[in-house]
Amino acid sequence: TAGANGWLRAEGERFVDERGDTVRLFGTNLTAAACFPDPAQAGPLARHLARLGCNIVRLHFLDNQWGPGVPSLVPPSNNPGRDGLQADALARLDRFLAELKAAGVRVNLNLHVGRHYPGWQEPLPQFSKGTGQFLPGDIAELKTYARLLLEHVNPHTGIALKDDPAIPILEISNEDSLVNDPWWATTAPEPVASELRRQWNKWLLDNQRDAAALRRDWGEYTGATGPELAPPLANWMVERHGGSASTLVAAEGASTVRWQATQPGQAAWHIQLNSGKLPVDPSKCYRVAFRARSETGNRITLSATQAGGAWENLGLGEELGLTGGWQEFSFRWFPSRVDPAAGSRFVLSLANKTGLVDLAAFSCREDSPGYLLAGQTPEAGTIPLPAAGAPAVVRRDYLAFLAEVEIKFARTIRGFLKEELGCKALVADTQVMFGGVLGARREGVVSDFIDNHGYWHHPS
Numbered sequence: 389t390a391g392a393n394g395w396l397r398a399e400g401e402r403f404v405d406e407r408g409d410t411v412r413l414f415g416t417n418l419t420a421a422a423c424f425p426d427p428a429q430a431g432p433l434a435r436h437l438a439r440l441g442c443n444i445v446r447l448h449f450l451d452n453q454w455g456p457g458v459p460s461l462v463p464p465s466n467n468p469g470r471d472g473l474q475a476d477a478l479a480r481l482d483r484f485l486a487e488l489k490a491a492g493v494r495v496n497l498n499l500h501v502g503r504h505y506p507g508w509q510e511p512l513p514q515f516s517k518g519t520g521q522f523l524p525g526d527i528a529e530l531k532t533y534a535r536l537l538l539e540h541v542n543p544h545t546g547i548a549l550k551d552d553p554a555i556p557i558l559e560i561s562n563e564d565s566l567v568n569d570p571w572w573a574t575t576a577p578e579p580v581a582s583e584l585r586r587q588w589n590k591w592l593l594d595n596q597r598d599a600a601a602l603r604r605d606w607g608e609y610t611g612a613t614g615p616e617l618a619p620p621l622a623n624w625m626v627e628r629h630g631g632s633a634s635t636l637v638a639a640e641g642a643s644t645v646r647w648q649a650t651q652p653g654q655a656a657w658h659i660q661l662n663s664g665k666l667p668v669d670p671s672k673c674y675r676v677a678f679r680a681r682s683e684t685g686n687r688i689t690l691s692a693t694q695a696g697g698a699w700e701n702l703g704l705g706e707e708l709g710l711t712g713g714w715q716e717f718s719f720r721w722f723p724s725r726v727d728p729a730a731g732s733r734f735v736l737s738l739a740n741k742t743g744l745v746d747l748a749a750f751s752c753r754e755d756s757p758g759y760l761l762a763g764q765t766p767e768a769g770t771i772p773l774p775a776a777g778a779p780a781v782v783r784r785d786y787l788a789f790l791a792e793v794e795i796k797f798a799r800t801i802r803g804f805l806k807e808e809l810g811c812k813a814l815v816a817d818t819q820v821m822f823g824g825v826l827g828a829r830r831e832g833v834v835s836d837f838i839d840n841h842g843y844w845h846h847p848s
Contacts, residue, residue: 391553486544607758614754
């Protein structure tokens with residue numbers, strides 16, 4: 389049976405069992421409903437996997453909430469602290485875990501994968517990824533769920549899941565990183581943004597980044613200067629790709645236009661406007677501003693990219709939700725990866741959605757390089773969450789903060805699993821590539837082993 393030789397542990401570059409023998413794992417991923425087979429199918433499935441040579445399976449999306457007909461451990465009320473886990477799904481899981489163990493197939497159990505925590509709302513990241521690392525309520529929900537699941541005694545084995553060496557691997561939160569997408573929180577609803585902002589200001593003070601230090605290193609903002617660099621909107625170029633159809637018509641002179649898309653293309657970038665090449669100096673800061681509205685409720689993306697070559701982003705990327713009334717948008721932009729040979733440009737994209745958007749008064753002017761506005765201090769808790777266009781020195785501090793938030797979260801949950809629940813399983817926080825080099829640092833200092841998985845034939 390699986391786990392007959394005790395728990396696995398990481399020893400150098402290998403997994404070993406309690407006898408010290410090297411264990412190599414080969415298996416597959418089971419997702420959502422596949423984790424909860426009909427009781428009559430659980431045994432044949434487990435034995436079939438074993439015949440194929442699998443000695444482990446990864447049970448993924450146990451906590452999905454995809455609607456009726458798809459089993460989930462999270463009850464419909466989405467409050468396991470009150471209601472416990474869904475009994476029918478748990479009964480199926482118990483039977484399957486017992487059959488896998490009997491067939492010699494270990495289990496990698498995922499904790500947070502596909503659950504929106506209570507209070508989740510658009511436009512927060514899907515499945516509460518990111519928020520689950522810093523919102524106290526989300527962290528408490530994960531602990532409650534983990535306790536209910538791992539302290540549960542499987543009636544078929546007589547062993548709590550946390551005590552069963554046939555379940556030697558736990559993943560905390562699948563594909564989850566604040567560092568991987570650090571800028572969404574600037575437009576997050578309350579209380580999400582305010583909680584992260586509170587922690588950001590506290591981190592600054594805890595790391596000797598008081599008001600005097602920030603004024604010295606970040607500088608103070610004194611306003612926009614310099615001539616207009618952006619051409620009138622009526623002179624922007626309409627890009628149509630993949631069979632898309634869109635038109636640009638000047639509505640009130642060259643400064644206001646109506647952009648209408650009537651046919652989508654094949655990819656997200658197939659409906660867009662671009663400004664043409666702009667004279668951009670990577671040593672300077674710019675203020676980019678415009679007004680927009682959409683009777684059809686479209687979202688638009690503003691980005692700055694190379695106008696050729698590798699077409700890389702130049703440090704500006706904002707996704708904006710529009711309403712039927714005029715809204716003013718303004719961003720500070722510190723260009724990065726400017727390629728003089730390729731040139732630089734602005735791009736407005738409709739993400740391949742049809743609809744109607746009015747645009748007005750697009751402007752790009754050289755701006756003061758300082759960041760702090762009058763009255764902004766960490767002592768008062770008024771330092772904002774930086775956007776993608778913040779100065780490099782501000783982005784550096786913010787990424788250092790987010791990296792510490794991730795590590796603190798991973799250590800908190802790992803400590804809860806190991807010390808409070810007494811789990812002996814190997815624990816990985818999340819996939820190492822989420823967070824880039826900071827993700828590698830996070831996993832290296834927290835996780836028992838490094839997880840870097842991929843899908844060679846993903847369902848979608």
